[in-house]
Amino acid sequence: MNVRDFVEHHYRHFNAAALKDAAHGYAAHIDAGGRMLVTLAGAMSTAELGLSLAEMIRAGKVSAICCTGANLEEDVFNLVAHDHYKRLPNYRDLTPEQEKELEDQGLNRVTDTCIPEEQAFRAIENEILELWQEAEAAGERRFPHEFLFDLVSKKLDPSSFHIDPKDSWLVAAAEKNLPMFVPGWEDSTLGNIFVSHAYRGNVNSIGTVKSGLEYMDALIRWYLATTKSCATNPSDPGVGFFQIGGGIAGDFPICVVPLIHQDMGDPCPYWGYFCQISDSTTSYGSYSGAVPNEKISWGKLEPKTPKFVIESDATIVAPLIFAHVLGW
Template sequence: MSKLQGKKITPMPISAGITVVDLINEYFTAYNSARLREACKLLSQDIFQAGVTVGVSLSGAMTPAGFGVSALAPLIRHGFIDWMISTGANLYHDVHYALGFELFAGSPFLDDVKLREEGTIRIYDIIFGYDVLLETDAFIRKVLQAEPFQKRMGTAEFHYLLGKYVREVEKQLGVQHSCLLATAYEYGVPIYTSSPGDSSIGMNVAALALEGSRLVLDPAIDVNETSAIAYGARETDGKSAAVILGGGSPKNFLLQTQPQIHEVLGLEERGHNFFVQFTDARPDTGGLSGATPAEAVSWGKIDPDELPSTIVCYTDSTIAIPLVTAYVLNQCQARPVKRLYDRREALLETLQKDYLAAKDKPVVKEEGTEEVPSYRCGTPIKR
């Protein structure tokens, strides 16, 4: 038989006491188990290394299941997550754990009419009391009335301030393991929300507006700050990585940083260097959640030269993230924390300076001896 490409599959019985690393390396041999193995190796060997700025998008009900505390916070503490885009719902439910409230593993087949009568909330097979929502709302509204919140701001600053208060409550209550929001505050990891009105946090912001609150969450600030982070990634560290848990609006907000840089601001077209996604969405329905890295190349979101190293694993993120976290914590040395939150203004200043300089340049470029009409980013205008 001719020599084939790939590694020979040599099945061996799984033994008791096998480690997560050995399980993934030796027994995740094909299909999406193999994609998960490839993702673990790419993350540990190339992405979670010096010289890479790592952005993570988070969608789906991950924090109610505890993964904010158990998986994402440890990745932040080890310097593996530099900035994030999250749904507001994930950050809201994350706070339940910081406040000491109890959530329970239940069943997806409970009687929801009866649950409503009993004052119980269900997120598939997670259940908790309705009072958890009410008390979390009350905490958030009280915090948001503080003077630091009485202004226009982006969601990174908003979450940083909220995380500060959440961390103080954790200390008062003696919470042993910090939630995602509090950990991001401590380690200077900016967290953005692409749709700030689409969660209970946003609902409470809106309620306070009816009372005269001056808090305004400005999405333009977020678009510019996230683009500045992506723009500065190659200048300060060398490469940019997009690690996507689920899909939806957070995925797009993370990836749109590159079209914002070249399509809208007219700066250099390059795209993210790494793309790793865990999703259960199909690409053939046309939705962003299932869109592949190859499709993202056509938008300039992904560097085409890096396409061979992109990975999409079709699996539930709640299966992937604990396995990935256990694997990389075992295989990687912790990285220095970048504290991008503290560098936001400097990064934004660089982006603005380069944008204004590019905006004033003539829309032509030299190709051989001819001047070819082009867009501000340098892409030729085809007639």
Template sequence: MHKDMHKHLDKVHQIKTEKNMTCNELVNQMDKSGVMGAGTIAKAADIMEHMIKDRKCTVFLGLAGAMVPGGQKQIIIDMLKDGWVDVIVTTGANLTHDLVEALGYHHYQGTHMISDEELNKIRVDRIYDAFMPDKVYEGLEKFCKKTFALMPKEKMNIKEFLWHLGKEVPYENSILKICADKKIPIFCPALSDSGIGLQVWSYMQENKIDVSAFDDLKDMIDITWTSETNGVLYIGGGVPKNYIQQALQFAPTAASYAIQITTDTPESGGSSGAELREGISWGKLDKKAKYVNVTCDATIALPLLSAAIKERLEKYKNQK
């Protein structure tokens, strides 16, 4: 690197906060600093804005973990309602917790500094520092049995199954409900690894219901094949990320936009920590793509990004 490199680089500006500043103004200040975690969040906001504004782009959301107990459900719902996301791939945990809240139950602010033996005695389940009464599964079982009985007897893929499930959700403010109502493709490759999956298995012991995990692959690959441009937003990694990545690998067009928010690191070789640029070697990410890895707790980064993008899109709409 040349000794006069500083002449060709932008300076790191010190972030300045102001009274009554908006989230977008804060993110813009992060952009001026341009480095470390703040810089990546600012870059993610720019990429997300371009991805949403690109009318030719199909946006895939990969949703890992348990974001609903983490307070992120409304952000996901708003993204779906506002048309930011065209396809969602999620863990069964997110859908189970979404359904739990749709049935009138709640998650509670607890603490991780507590005896788990004591929680077990009083039938309270812990998700780090969020609590959920174990009795929710009684309501979940009752709802699922009633809803499964209304479903078609012929074979369904998981997407179709989730749409049928979402139609019967009594509460409008639900990920499952909004996907069913708007016919947003929703995939859950590891559905059996969840509370809903357990309910399906239990129901199958005495009743007829046929849900195929493999038939979704055709629908998923068809979407990537027919999309003119692809963009991805990964909240965490795991199965949702890899499910999208493998579909992109065999599509004629790799992802042109990519954002990953994760706390995992790449050294172990797992999908959750794998850097996005690794996907270039597989043909999953275009070599000219706009992409960024954000190393941050998603419950911090996602609200910041959502608020900033809402403000930007509102200004964009008013300028048109």
């Protein structure tokens, strides 16, 4: 029994049924000619979501990605340093003193997985610095993901990769030159490293790397171009929104629709599909846990938009949905 058949037979109620329904909705949206924006929050790259997401990109099931700076860079770290990662199944039992020992060893813990400072961050620092410096010398300003695309496709030696590059979603995205939006990149290790080099004068202008506001401008242009056909083809379902986790990776891009039709005063289609995988609940003003209907009041979704919420662990749910959509 393959994954799709397993889900079809066993996933019948509650979050399991929501997972199956969301997978059906995703496939139906794509099959009808729609496009899908996928958002990545949390530590999805360190969770090695690339094992399934990369194939979704190659299969044309993902039209664009909005992710945190951490997810952008951590896929590269996994690519070049996977063999040096350390897994800690007993992470819940660690004492503050043991956590300090991890810091002393250069092991940065993400739940049960430690990212090695020297083999991950420092191993690519010189190469990414060269790209920043080359852009500055040429008078170019580029987005964070454009530097990372060049890093994995031009600077790094594939023979040094610790995993098969087909399992890296960033490599797949770079090969397709997939539209990418990375708000809040400064809240990442490479963002910190960039500022440290700018502070020391190794890069003269912080403006060499474009900002989140410029990403929003790029997102407006991408959304309008991608939904242009909706005006002449009423059956075109437009762009769907598949949100993994909460936070800025989801909050930032979903706002482009009300920005266009409320702030700019221009007509545009609402998001044509919505699914969120999150363990956040609706309480005390939590936007990440808000039910989709709240987004209707903000001009992001329509009452008729297919909407799905799966309250579960995204590291479990997202690969199952991707496998279902891919027919694995």
